Amino acid sequence: MIVSIKKGTDEAQIENLVEWLKSLNLEIHRSNGQYDTILGLVGDTSHVDIDLISGLNIVNNVARISEPYKSANRKFHPDDTVIDVCGHKIGGGNFQFIAGPCSVESSEQILSIANDIKAAGANFLRGGAFNPRTSPYAFQGMRAEGLELLEKAKAETGAPIVTEIMDLSHLPMFENVDVIQVGARNMQNFDLLQELGKTKKPILLKRGLANTLQELLMSAEYIMSEGNENIILCERGIRTYETYTRNTLDLSAVPVLHELTHLPVVVDPSHATGKAALVPSMAAAAAACGADGIMLEVHNNPTCALCDGAQSITPAQFAEVYKTVQKVREAIL
Amino acid sequence: MIVSIKKGTDEAQIENLVEWLKSLNLEIHRSNGQYDTILGLVGDTSHVDIDLISGLNIVNNVARISEPYKSANRKFHPDDTVIDVCGHKIGGGNFQFIAGPCSVESSEQILSIANDIKAAGANFLRGGAFNPRTSPYAFQGMRAEGLELLEKAKAETGAPIVTEIMDLSHLPMFENVDVIQVGARNMQNFDLLQELGKTKKPILLKRGLANTLQELLMSAEYIMSEGNENIILCERGIRTYETYTRNTLDLSAVPVLHELTHLPVVVDPSHATGKAALVPSMAAAAAACGADGIMLEVHNNPTCALCDGAQSITPAQFAEVYKTVQKVREAIL
Amino acid sequence: MIVSIKKGTDEAQIENLVEWLKSLNLEIHRSNGQYDTILGLVGDTSHVDIDLISGLNIVNNVARISEPYKSANRKFHPDDTVIDVCGHKIGGGNFQFIAGPCSVESSEQILSIANDIKAAGANFLRGGAFNPRTSPYAFQGMRAEGLELLEKAKAETGAPIVTEIMDLSHLPMFENVDVIQVGARNMQNFDLLQELGKTKKPILLKRGLANTLQELLMSAEYIMSEGNENIILCERGIRTYETYTRNTLDLSAVPVLHELTHLPVVVDPSHATGKAALVPSMAAAAAACGADGIMLEVHNNPTCALCDGAQSITPAQFAEVYKTVQKVREAIL
């Protein structure tokens, strides 16, 4: 880490800062220039708060040379992490389709969709039992009952379940869930992340609405620092000024994350675009840039879905997407 | 709400949509134009999901004519809400200073700062016991012990306490807290909001990092829909592409919120800018545009603060800010 | 267009607005609700300024039902526009590679690269003669001399030239240029757009750094309104809060633009990402989501390039990208 001190700063203030930095177990290399004094911080800077230092009155700016995350860092773990869920692998060249409705609505609905996506080729069933909604007046999910219906669908189809947790008090209910999803709004719910770190469950960690890739990796680090290394990262669109799509799908996140970390990366084009018509194109694009999987909303009757129907494709459309994505994956081998 | 249907849409699909809308207890007015069919939705549209409709394949676009929030809406409650905390009023012309350190660090620290800000004129003491931090390796707060130290400081100075809750499982510990703060990262933690709605505690609700003002009001609505109407909104900077400041303080939020809602609005220039040197100017600006209060980080030794020291001003600087802000408030009367 | 008037507005003010709207040759349908008065504007609203109306004190909000662009609108021109440049077609199923260096640096450099990209399969040669640079102290391009070198390269290789115009006073120098590029910073240089509209040259119009897709189409409309309909749109990344990539490539722009307009759409992954290592993945993704072409920076010695070398790939890498992109295109047929 490099700290540039403003010209004209009192020597006493610089000394004060240097002493404090040394107390963090860092070695300090100082060089005095004509307009700035530069401090080089050597040692483990992952616990140093760059915002704190850059905000000090006497500091011009600060630059981090090494990343603040360790367990998630490819530099220290060069090989791809491969996560095995009930025999289905993801990462390290293994690609998975995760499909299903936004919300579990009934036993018939979830079973019907589960059978359809299985038949089309998907291994994983997704479905929301707890649904975070912007409005308190909107449908909030079937909750515990929804989880039971997902388990039944798994019992019948064999497809492992991916579903979202909204609060850590619900964790005991998730015992039979195969992959626990942390939604975009909870990406920085640090208490939740730490609690999930104490389980051994695979975690599907979605990027927050306005979070950087580094912050996503820091949230993965929260989970990993408690001992759980089974993390699947998910790009699901970020908020920008463009209003035509619900969010802006940042596909360059896929090759960037593959460079920075060994964890697998999946893409959710349904939530990113908010429009079913855009999903097939963006699913193909996600596969083309190297994603380790795709997560798609599929509904047997999108117009009447209780939640997010507009971004859902039908099982027939999913079967088409499945075929195209497989062909794209072969094209980039 | 106005829905524009694409040209060439099957009549059966339009009928399907109309029937579904009617099932939501809405009256539908339809008019057929040369290029579009327009549906006017009349009735209580607050529970209609605009994203769902706008994502449908047959829909061009959707426009909401009335706001999706009711309890927080000034249209239905024209008078300013005034919140009384231990005899100190906020809103409706009553202005308050909320000051204190980012983190409670020790008994001496919090008492010393509490006395200093009281002496300078602040009525409210803020201080973090639970600190949300991007990195798992950073100081996370004194937690329960921090809450006790805040209570002691209140006992000695009489200043009501404002402190952040990070998880709803901690709620029992907050019994003696006067104002419970919901941080930016938790603005859409809907389970937490609903639980807080069941208390009668004043809630200081911070705007999320990338949330619109309408989303902030929908989160207030979550709390209010459970019966708690004591909400103070807080603008604390939003994320933009500009990197010189930590966030971009959106001061126009103050007059906009005053137009849309009857709830009081305070401004936090410390977290918004991330730099102590910018705090006095932005505090004055917040007062000038009509804020009902200012929330400031004050620390007796900013350089050595365990957390966010860089954006903290000293008690002496706070005393200056206090005087300037009071003069600005008189100037705009 | 739908205008919602605030409750309690003076009848005289509403009448005033209605009269003014009628003077714009619009028919006004008015309906009075409990909380709002709604005005429906029927007729050609493409010349109505939505910002003006939405800012009026008496207006709640305004929604545009029909798009403000006409010539570029697929609604009125359902068939894909196909642009023919020296026998090479783009759009309507025809895909093109546009490749070459950021800056023309010397006769040897541009010829060598032109031959290499031709050999690899590209039909179009790009190269900057005028280079917009953030700093006045950076290399600004070879200007007129650079244009001459491009013409020589075309004479030798037969590849039509694509190069950027920075000011309309330079237009006479562009007589032998095959496709004139309007850069992101000039997307709303309306005088330049109108002047280009008076030529018959194909125009490659890049999306501005923070411009919506609708604004991009309005800029195309500026050119088309003067008579030139040969426009190729280009997505090249938008500015967001993420700093790891230079910009955020918004690939969903490709299917969205194909829905809204009949004009061809190409993608520039080089400027979007700013990093050569990300270019091959994003080029494949662009092809997968249906782009009509890709624009790539290729340099024979990227590390020593005078400008933007870091985002350039080598001719050998280009040959690989070419093959992969062709395979991806077949996969999505």
Add this chain to the structure above:
Amino acid sequence: MIVSIKKGTDEAQIENLVEWLKSLNLEIHRSNGQYDTILGLVGDTSHVDIDLISGLNIVNNVARISEPYKSANRKFHPDDTVIDVCGHKIGGGNFQFIAGPCSVESSEQILSIANDIKAAGANFLRGGAFNPRTSPYAFQGMRAEGLELLEKAKAETGAPIVTEIMDLSHLPMFENVDVIQVGARNMQNFDLLQELGKTKKPILLKRGLANTLQELLMSAEYIMSEGNENIILCERGIRTYETYTRNTLDLSAVPVLHELTHLPVVVDPSHATGKAALVPSMAAAAAACGADGIMLEVHNNPTCALCDGAQSITPAQFAEVYKTVQKVREAIL
């Protein structure tokens, strides 16, 4: 400037980069760490392209320690620049009101407004003769005739004129203009900036819609590098995801720019908010945080204004704003 090289990079590639950096007249200090090799670049780095280096495959990241602008840098010119326009000073404690209509519409209109704002206390008259509009179908300004009407208004009231230039070919028409405005869309029209640098006219340089403060200063540097140091910077709102206001007024830009540069800074709350009702609050806030002036749209009949009427206040409202702003300025002395 500090460059961090990736672990495992070939020594030959590092040498290649070091040689190239030396050819830019920089001294290179190299240090080899366990995971990175660090290069410290000493000398005049203002002409080094940080994007180029950070994009190289072998580079982890790059940090600039010193600013890339020199003439605009307060570090090298500690005293405030004071600009004198016809005897009216701006900067260094001198505050000015710049007021008038968005567009010049007629002789009567501009004269009436000019007299009103003069009477209320403003010294400068603004008014657009050339109006950049998103749509080719919207009113584009009276152009040369508009400039003549502005000159007449100046002749009658004595108020110096501020008006926008849209293309450098129009420069000869601006001979009698007192302050030439460069609009947000032209902030990076570098040919125009250089041409304006060759005049001695005061330039009012508006921040682009999505430009950083550093980019604003680099654009000022373009003008200054040609010899014209009479630059007034203008914050006018930036584009964010929030849609309630037209743009987000970034008032922290005022104290930040005062720290980084010696040039005066004015604020335009009319364009930033797009709503007349928000203008008085934001004008007061701009004064409170230390702006050197305010630029306001004032129209005698806002509802019928041909352009941007919605954000215009009336002369009577301007007189109120004038008084409040003066009181706020006294409050912060």
